[in-house]
Amino acid sequence: MAARLLTRLRHHANTANLPHFLSPQLIPRREILQRLSLTTIQFQRFSDVARPLPKELTTSEETPPAILSETKSSVNGARVSIKSSLNEAELAKFSAIAETWWDAEGPFKPLHALNPTRLAFIRSTLCHHFRKDPDCARPFEGLKFVDVGCGGGILSEPLARMGATVTGVDAVDKNIKIARLHAESDPATSSIEYLCTTAEKLVEEQRQFDAVLALEVIEHVADPAEFCKSLAELTVPNGATMVSTINRTMRAYATAIVAAEYILQWLPKGTHEWSKFLTPEEVALILRRTSVTVQEMAGFVYNPLSGKWLLSDDISVNFIAFGTKSSEE
Ligand SMILES: C[S@@+](CC[C@H](N)C(=O)[O-])C[C@H]1O[C@@H](n2cnc3c(N)ncnc32)[C@H](O)[C@@H]1O
Numbered sequence: 279m280a281a282r283l284l285t286r287l288r289h290h291a292n293t294a295n296l297p298h299f300l301s302p303q304l305i306p307r308r309e310i311l312q313r314l315s316l317t318t319i320q321f322q323r324f325s326d327v328a329r330p331l332p333k334e335l336t337t338s339e340e341t342p343p344a345i346l347s348e349t350k351s352s353v354n355g356a357r358v359s360i361k362s363s364l365n366e367a368e369l370a371k372f373s374a375i376a377e378t379w380w381d382a383e384g385p386f387k388p389l390h391a392l393n394p395t396r397l398a399f400i401r402s403t404l405c406h407h408f409r410k411d412p413d414c415a416r417p418f419e420g421l422k423f424v425d426v427g428c429g430g431g432i433l434s435e436p437l438a439r440m441g442a443t444v445t446g447v448d449a450v451d452k453n454i455k456i457a458r459l460h461a462e463s464d465p466a467t468s469s470i471e472y473l474c475t476t477a478e479k480l481v482e483e484q485r486q487f488d489a490v491l492a493l494e495v496i497e498h499v500a501d502p503a504e505f506c507k508s509l510a511e512l513t514v515p516n517g518a519t520m521v522s523t524i525n526r527t528m529r530a531y532a533t534a535i536v537a538a539e540y541i542l543q544w545l546p547k548g549t550h551e552w553s554k555f556l557t558p559e560e561v562a563l564i565l566r567r568t569s570v571t572v573q574e575m576a577g578f579v580y581n582p583l584s585g586k587w588l589l590s591d592d593i594s595v596n597f598i599a600f601g602t603k604s605s606e607e
Pocket residue numbers: 363364365368369372373389426427428429430432433447448449450453475476477492493494495498499500
């Protein structure tokens with residue numbers, strides 16, 4: 279199966295399906311060609327079991343919508359612009375539904391359902407990478423993680439329960455307030471550091487983490503390549519960078535947009551724009567440019583009969599990439 283996946287990726291890399299969407303905005307076409315011919319991406323098979331998650335609670339808090347918009351920084355006393363990952367229209371969508379983060383039947387229902395499956399992948403790959411025992415209760419003890427675009431904290435909390443020292447950051451202030459409120463109710467999660475900020479601002483503050491996770495965020499940022507650069511800079515040498523998103527395929531258009539937003543109405547209409555989706559090859563190439571090499575990739579496939587998500591080799595719609603940062607900075 280891994281061989282099949284590799285063959286499929288190599289087929290795409292043969293430039294027949296050149297990432298045309300990237301060429302003008304993100305990576306010059308010639309550079310893509312060079313990198314495609316130079317880069318060998320090794321994808322391995324993944325296997326592990328999902329762990330049960332804490333019981334979800336519903337909470338609400340009335341706060342005025344506030345999102346980060348400040349993109350100036352002070353260097354040697356002078357105000358300079360820094361490249362921002364913020365897309366304010368995207369952030370406004372999240373601000374509008376922030377109070378529903380912990381409603382497992384609300385707009386974030388798909389993420390709640392996906393959580394055990396993606397946590398199984400994260401647990402397996404990171405335990406293997408950091409040589410931790412995946413069978414112990416708190417395998418991530420001693421490791422610092424950052425959850426970029428953490429929303430209400432539905433990923434940060436189980437990571438903290440698995441022993442990681444977690445920082446959760448989100449550009450929507452309301453999300454951070456809700457995340458803090460929810461985490462405070464349990465001593466296992468109350469130590470999570472939640473900050474209303476961005477990856478690029480953490481880079482400016484010279485913060486670094488053993489593992490940097492940005493799940494379902496890259497399709498909502500202003501510039502995916504710059505965003506990945508920040509993720510890589512936040513990762514310690516030999517550390518791990520994890521990105522998940524939706525593939526830019528017709529199948530993804532039919533399921534993640536038409537079915538999820540218009541037919542099933544799981545998500546508010548307009549949540550996703552197809553043109554902002556990235557293919558697995560694009561994610562791997564963008565990360566590679568920032569010294570992060572994708573080591574493993576898996577797909578998430580929804581089973582409508584069980585209502586559950588399964589890990590799969592099928593990366594045609596939802597997928598996750600685990601990369602490691604080179605030891606030379
Ligand atoms: C679909 S949610 C994913 C939440 C969480 N990562 C998860 O998978 O459960 C996307 C989140 O990213 C945040 N976000 C979008 N652009 C961002 C940026 N440039 N910097 C930080 N957070 C951002 C949004 O506010 C939202 O909470």
